[in-house]
Amino acid sequence: MTGIGWSLVEVAGQLLEREERESVLGDLVEAGESAWQGLLDVLGLVVRRQTIHWKSWRPWLAAFGLALPFSFLLMGFSLSVSRSYQNFVDSKILANGLTIGAGFLLLISHIFLLIAWSWTGGFFVGSVSRRTLWVSIASSCFPCLFCLARFRESSLPRLCLLLFLVPATLGVCQGLRITRIKLRSAIVLAVIVTTLMIPLWNGGLWTLDWVLIWPAWYMVASARKTNREIGRS
Amino acid sequence: MLGEFEYLLITAAAGLGDNAYGASIREEIEATTGRKCSIGALYTTIDRLETKGLLKTWMGDATPQRGGRAKRMVRVTPKGVQAAKGFYDAVMRVSRGASWVANRTGSAS
Numbered sequence: 296m297t298g299i300g301w302s303l304v305e306v307a308g309q310l311l312e313r314e315e316r317e318s319v320l321g322d323l324v325e326a327g328e329s330a331w332q333g334l335l336d337v338l339g340l341v342v343r344r345q346t347i348h349w350k351s352w353r354p355w356l357a358a359f360g361l362a363l364p365f366s367f368l369l370m371g372f373s374l375s376v377s378r379s380y381q382n383f384v385d386s387k388i389l390a391n392g393l394t395i396g397a398g399f400l401l402l403i404s405h406i407f408l409l410i411a412w413s414w415t416g417g418f419f420v421g422s423v424s425r426r427t428l429w430v431s432i433a434s435s436c437f438p439c440l441f442c443l444a445r446f447r448e449s450s451l452p453r454l455c456l457l458l459f460l461v462p463a464t465l466g467v468c469q470g471l472r473i474t475r476i477k478l479r480s481a482i483v484l485a486v487i488v489t490t491l492m493i494p495l496w497n498g499g500l501w502t503l504d505w506v507l508i509w510p511a512w513y514m515v516a517s518a519r520k521t522n523r524e525i526g527r528s
Numbered sequence: 529m530l531g532e533f534e535y536l537l538i539t540a541a542a543g544l545g546d547n548a549y550g551a552s553i554r555e556e557i558e559a560t561t562g563r564k565c566s567i568g569a570l571y572t573t574i575d576r577l578e579t580k581g582l583l584k585t586w587m588g589d590a591t592p593q594r595g596g597r598a599k600r601m602v603r604v605t606p607k608g609v610q611a612a613k614g615f616y617d618a619v620m621r622v623s624r625g626a627s628w629v630a631n632r633t634g635s636a637s
Contacts, residue, residue, distance in 0.1 A: 321597030
């Protein structure tokens with residue numbers, strides 16, 4: 296298996312699970328297929344596998360109900376957090392420490408919300424769409440590239456739009472590993488986020504930002520369902 | 529009831545016995561039917577039949593002629609044998625009297 300054609304077959308094979316990739320590529324070598332026929336075979340299998348995954352509602356919700364719209368909202372909020380930080384630093388310098396208390400609390404609350412929303416969103420994507428994760432990632436990349444290309448703020452770097460990516464990525468990794476968190480942790484997280492959003496609503500939160508709360512409550516519902524199932528068995 | 533391709537796959541796997549795995553089943557189906565069998569159709573059908581409990585699969589040893597890659601071995605379960613027999617009986621029953629059946633009763637024109 297050498298040459299560009301077989302390299303492409305190997306790359307396409309990465310879209311299959313490890314054991315299946317092993318047996319399929321082995322079958323192609325044994326059958327003495329040409330690289331291009333092998334590539335078509337592997338891609339055909341990948342398409343069939345993906346089609347099966349997309350019969351469920353989960354990957355649709357993860358990619359187009361969460362990753363795509365949340366990326367827009369979280370980029371807006373990342374920008375808002377960056378501005379809050381900038382205002383806090385400026386006011387700290389100008390007012391010589393007089394407004395530090397309120398400004399600091401507001402900044403901390405915004406940072407916490409950004410981390411919590413991004414992490415819970417990432418966790419949802421990782422836990423419900425592990426086999427279609429690449430589509431969710433692509434759905435998230437589209438708004439990021441769109442906004443990065445149109446970013447015109449001179450006082451802030453472009454990267455401040457992507458602050459949400461670090462906690463979101465951690466959430467995805469965690470979601471891929473454990474699928475559900477403990478009920479108590481889920482409730483504490485959801486309640487803190489909701490409670491924090493109420494006073495901040497008048498202080499700069501966008502009404503649409505309330506949408507960002509549902510993954511946290513989904514985690515509660517999911518953990519509760521798991522506890523019930525364990526209780527029954 | 530089984531589908532046509534499912535029946536072909538189970539029958540090929542049963543005939544191959546201990547040597548039933550992806551490539552050998554594919555070769556057998558292509559040789560007996562004269563039709564191309566895609567890897568996608570083969571592996572998705574194997575998965576479906578395994579989910580139904582009609583096949584059992586496991587990863588076998590890697591061999592040099594496969595570039596050091598392992599085989600996905602296949603064995604037909606007793607439930608799979610029953611399902612294939614049911615399909616075969618149904619085909620035989622429905623084919624009685626058909627003009628293309630060699631020893632059919634009734635006149636052929």
